[in-house]
Amino acid sequence: MITLRGFGKDYGDFCAVESIDLQIDAGEVFGFIGPNGAGKSTTIRFLATLLRATRGSGTVAGCDVMGDPVGVRQAVGYMPDNFGVYDGMRVWEFLDFFAVAYRIGRTERKQIIDNVLELLDLTHKRSDFVNGLSRGMKQRLCLAKTLVHDPPVLILDEPASGLDPRARVEVKALLKELRKMGKTILISSHILTELADCCTSIGIIERGQLLMHGPIDSVYRQIRRNRLVEIQFVSGEEAGMSILRSTDTLRSLEVLPGTSDTKRVVAEMETDDEGLAVLMETLIAAGVRMKSFNDRDPTLEDVFMTVTKGLVS
Numbered sequence: 001m002i003t004l005r006g007f008g009k010d011y012g013d014f015c016a017v018e019s020i021d022l023q024i025d026a027g028e029v030f031g032f033i034g035p036n037g038a039g040k041s042t043t044i045r046f047l048a049t050l051l052r053a054t055r056g057s058g059t060v061a062g063c064d065v066m067g068d069p070v071g072v073r074q075a076v077g078y079m080p081d082n083f084g085v086y087d088g089m090r091v092w093e094f095l096d097f098f099a100v101a102y103r104i105g106r107t108e109r110k111q112i113i114d115n116v117l118e119l120l121d122l123t124h125k126r127s128d129f130v131n132g133l134s135r136g137m138k139q140r141l142c143l144a145k146t147l148v149h150d151p152p153v154l155i156l157d158e159p160a161s162g163l164d165p166r167a168r169v170e171v172k173a174l175l176k177e178l179r180k181m182g183k184t185i186l187i188s189s190h191i192l193t194e195l196a197d198c199c200t201s202i203g204i205i206e207r208g209q210l211l212m213h214g215p216i217d218s219v220y221r222q223i224r225r226n227r228l229v230e231i232q233f234v235s236g237e238e239a240g241m242s243i244l245r246s247t248d249t250l251r252s253l254e255v256l257p258g259t260s261d262t263k264r265v266v267a268e269m270e271t272d273d274e275g276l277a278v279l280m281e282t283l284i285a286a287g288v289r290m291k292s293f294n295d296r297d298p299t300l301e302d303v304f305m306t307v308t309k310g311l312v313s
């Protein structure tokens, strides 16, 4: 549904995106993850036909982004990261405005507006002024406007930014609903936990380079080469830390906040089950007492940290 072939963008002398190759299949919810300034919005704005590529090309729903921008706009519902609303406009008028822009007929428009208001749980706000809505409501309204022309592809730039926890949960639930409706969704975020449980695939971008992408399970499997072991020391933590530091398979060591009588650390080890068993034996033989030695499943945050440290390619 979405492809990029060698897409790159320079702003003057500054290279914001180097060269991205990407394919997102129909029905995927693709999480585009990266820190501020990584190049997410630049890539998204290109796919939404709002920005010209310096290099490369892309397609959305089979339409060439640069060759057939009108075809792309018909296929895409785009939600920018900073969206404005118009003063003195009511909720239904805002949606009607976009429906007219998509040349949807008057009778059809009314039904469509009713449907998207209901889907986004905004029916009770139908006649409210847009600029009087809370941030969460405005965000939801903006999502509603991406749906008026029933596009197969949604491109959402940080749709949950600035929302309170409840509103974030609502956005996630909506994404799941939209996925069930068969939409292909590209959603960007720099908040990893936000995307962890609603994406089917992810891409990690940093400084204009797509470091890794693929189905979320396979991304987790790839970083599984590096094991993350959470250890809670009861006593002997100094000896424990020095054993960990001198283990040649240690890749990183992070001290977590613990209680006064325990010290918690996460050791990232490039090892297998045998290596972990030997480490545990060594710690015990040195008199280190532990409350737990837990080989934990990676989180999306772990994936991100591992990939951006260049430990996985």
Ligand SMILES: Nc1ncnc2c1ncn2[C@@H]1O[C@H](COP(=O)(O)OP(=O)(O)OP(=O)(O)O)[C@@H](O)[C@H]1O
Pocket (backbone or CB within 6 Å): 011, 014, 016, 034, 035, 036, 037, 038, 039, 040, 041, 042, 043, 081, 190
């Ligand atoms: N119009 C522009 N002119 C010059 N530089 C730009 C322009 N737009 C973006 N940049 C720069 O390009 C880089 C990528 O920006 P982009 O907005 O794509 O990042 P992002 O990953 O979306 O970050 P954020 O999460 O902060 O929106 C940044 O260094 C940014 O300052």
